Amino acid sequence: MSSIDLRDLTKEYGRRRAVDGLTFRVLPGRVTGFLGPNGAGKSTTLRLLLGLDRPTSGTATLDGRAYATLREPLRHVGALLDAQAPHGSRTGRDHLRALAASNRIPVRRVDEVLEETGLAPAARRRVKTYSLGMRQRLGIAAALLGDPEVVVLDEPSNGLDPEGIVWIRALLRRLAGEGRTVLVSSHLMNETASFADHLVVLGRGRLLADTPMRDFIDARVQPRVRIRTTDPTALGKALARHGHDAVVHDDGHWTVHHARVDDIGRLASQAEVPLLELTAEEGTLEQAYLDLTAADAEFAAQPQEA
Numbered sequence: 001m002s003s004i005d006l007r008d009l010t011k012e013y014g015r016r017r018a019v020d021g022l023t024f025r026v027l028p029g030r031v032t033g034f035l036g037p038n039g040a041g042k043s044t045t046l047r048l049l050l051g052l053d054r055p056t057s058g059t060a061t062l063d064g065r066a067y068a069t070l071r072e073p074l075r076h077v078g079a080l081l082d083a084q085a086p087h088g089s090r091t092g093r094d095h096l097r098a099l100a101a102s103n104r105i106p107v108r109r110v111d112e113v114l115e116e117t118g119l120a121p122a123a124r125r126r127v128k129t130y131s132l133g134m135r136q137r138l139g140i141a142a143a144l145l146g147d148p149e150v151v152v153l154d155e156p157s158n159g160l161d162p163e164g165i166v167w168i169r170a171l172l173r174r175l176a177g178e179g180r181t182v183l184v185s186s187h188l189m190n191e192t193a194s195f196a197d198h199l200v201v202l203g204r205g206r207l208l209a210d211t212p213m214r215d216f217i218d219a220r221v222q223p224r225v226r227i228r229t230t231d232p233t234a235l236g237k238a239l240a241r242h243g244h245d246a247v248v249h250d251d252g253h254w255t256v257h258h259a260r261v262d263d264i265g266r267l268a269s270q271a272e273v274p275l276l277e278l279t280a281e282e283g284t285l286e287q288a289y290l291d292l293t294a295a296d297a298e299f300a301a302q303p304q305e306a
């Protein structure tokens with residue numbers, strides 16, 4: 001199966017470095033979330049990978065080959081980028097048929113992907129009558145048309161309704177489960193957490209992280225424990241005795257920071273504190289991401305001010 005390889009990829013627009021010496025691989029069989037603040041260089045990276053723009057230096061290849069050298073690219077890489085707006089006066093089906101013809105893709109695939117993306121009932125309507133979510137589904141249908149080994153999607157949840165969001169999540173998981181290489185950019189952290197196995201994070205054109213999602217969160221967010229009790233005095237004493245840092249909330253529940261549920265459960269049991277609730281609060285991707293990007297912004301602010 002194919003991988004995506006970026007080596008020292010750099011893109012300058014005038015004096016601005018949109019992408020700055022990026023080196024990373026995107027491997028098959030998992031969904032890689034592609035994250036970064038506005039202007040971090042995600043879209044530029046995807047455009048360079050898909051041959052829509054030329055790098056200033058470095059390379060972006062698919063299984064060792066540049067996109068521009070692929071003879072029938074849709075059979076290797078399916079991509080959805082914001083810019084890929086189909087002609088509004090065509091029907092959705094005609095748009096896909098034209099793409100299929102130019103890549104020698106059998107026409108039966110058109111109906112298959114229309115079914116798969118839930119667009120079959122609207123297939124004979126003109127694209128200009130489509131909602132944002134329907135256009136998004138059409139873009140995804142086009143990406144899947146050539147049954148590609150590599151799938152690259154820029155903000156695929158954009159405009160989708162809740163049902164569509166559940167659908168795209170399952171689709172991404174399935175594509176990775178089939179051994180494909182799946183790269184998905186998003187600003188929605190909860191969404192990304194629901195489908196990604198691995199993360200690549202950019203900041204100001206540079207690589208900030210390339211790591212499994214769980215490790216990314218665990219390295220940045222301390223575990224916490226949520227507790228409710230009928231005896232707050234006893235709980236407070238027991239926690240203080242063991243040097244735990246706890247916060248009591250208005251609704252009566254407690255949060256113990258930097259703690260594991262096993263330790264707090266044992267401690268409460270030994271002190272015979274009656275518990276109504278004892279839950280591990282896992283760190284979220286959003287917390288970890290904000291922590292990383294805030295640190296990057298602080299680092300960036302100093303040399304610019306000097």
Ligand SMILES: Nc1ncnc2c1ncn2[C@@H]1O[C@H](COP(=O)(O)OP(=O)(O)OP(=O)(O)O)[C@@H](O)[C@H]1O
Nearest residue numbers: 013016017018036037038039040041042043044045
């Ligand atoms: N065609 C262009 N000409 C000049 N500058 C550009 C061009 N395309 C992008 N840039 C600049 O390059 C930087 C990276 O932009 P890019 O769109 O790749 O970021 P992004 O991470 O995709 O952002 P967003 O999350 O907002 O989509 C920005 O500073 C942007 O202004």
